[in-house]
Amino acid sequence: MIVVAALALVIAAAALVLAVVGLRRTAPGKRPTADALPEDVHGLRQEVAALKAEAVDALRHLSVVRYDAFGDVGGHLSWSVALLDDAGHGVVLTSIHGRSEARTYAKSITGWTCEQQLSPEEEEAIAHARP
Template sequence: MNLQVLDYSIYLEPLYLLIGFAVFDIIIFIIAIILMCKLRGLKNRYNIFMKGEDAKSLEKIILEKLDEIETLKVSDRKNKEDILKINETLLLTFKKVGIIKYDAFNEMGGKLSFAVALLNKKNDGFIINAMHSREGCYTYIKEIINGQSYIILGDEERQALDEAIGKV
């Protein structure tokens, strides 16, 4: 058998080639028109943005805004420092309170005596005990450190301390 090599050559007629290039040119032309319209819109927005005496007016506005930002940074830094000072002060303030009213001497009939415990966050503070009687009022104060007293506490004072600490 004799094998023949088939020669396939692509032959385009010039008319088809010319029509193809014309369609390609029309597509490119349409794309160019769309891009010019978008460019015109962008130029309009740019002109509106730059509107003013000159471009320096925009520069002036930007510099003013940068100054405002710097002022805000300084103010923010100062506020943070103030907040830290306030938080440190709050650690020392008396936040925990315990109050117990009682009748110190049974002859009075009313609960006119009291024990007040005032503590900070670390359970440091004091207890004031005011005992009322017919002869007068006697007031005592006892120091509290870490929720403990180095002086013996009475029952009412212990109750006021426990209430302030939150054990009750």
Template sequence: MISQYLGFDSDYIIIGLSAVVLILLILIIVNIAQMRKLKKAYKVFMSGKNGKNLEDTLIKRLDQVDTLLEANNENEKTIKSLFEAMQLTYQKMGLIKYDAFNEMGGKLSFSLAMLDVRNNGFIINAMHTREGCYTYIKEIVDGNSIIVLSDEEQKALDRAMGKTENNE
């Protein structure tokens, strides 16, 4: 009756509804299989365990978390102390090689600036001559020297403080 008004054949409606029922049955079977797997996993998890054993397991895991937190705090303290110690180490370096006297070649003389993070440190100047090698050291405080610096020493200091390129 309704199929005559709509222009459908009732056979097509029955086939469509049968397909929907078949799909729903397949989904129910898949759902039942998944529920069985879940129940099996739950039984394995709970087998031989009562509330006390489960509580013991949770307490053990919480103790492990506490141990990890303590170790993390120790690591943070160690990192902080290492960072503080690093502030006192020489972290910046500038090296200039040069010929101290025109008659000698090979750039055997050098000025070496070593500075910490606050630009405190020293400059070593080694002058190589035919008679020998002479070394001098000058103290650097806040990027400055009390003693007048030679051109090479100033270049080494500038290089250590990052004021010039390291292409020389």
């Protein structure tokens, strides 16, 4: 759904850019007024505005931090990933890889902060995801 919305946003934005370029190439005395614009331009503007409003809740900001959780295990097999929307709401997922097991954790993020204590790597992932 998000991919379709993003694709529609790109197509609508491209059409709007083409319309603006066409208007700029028109001689200044012959340029149409805002009332005289083709109906499809008004529709495209409304569609772009709707897509922007819909995309606000999309998990668009992400960052991955890889690291060695333990001194005796190498290869940066542990990781933390932050998946957040524009307001900083989302989740941070962490997988800690040890010699004999791996554990995975999920922590809810609200407004770029978490009620639970975050590891330095989780904080780094959130910081890198923040625009």
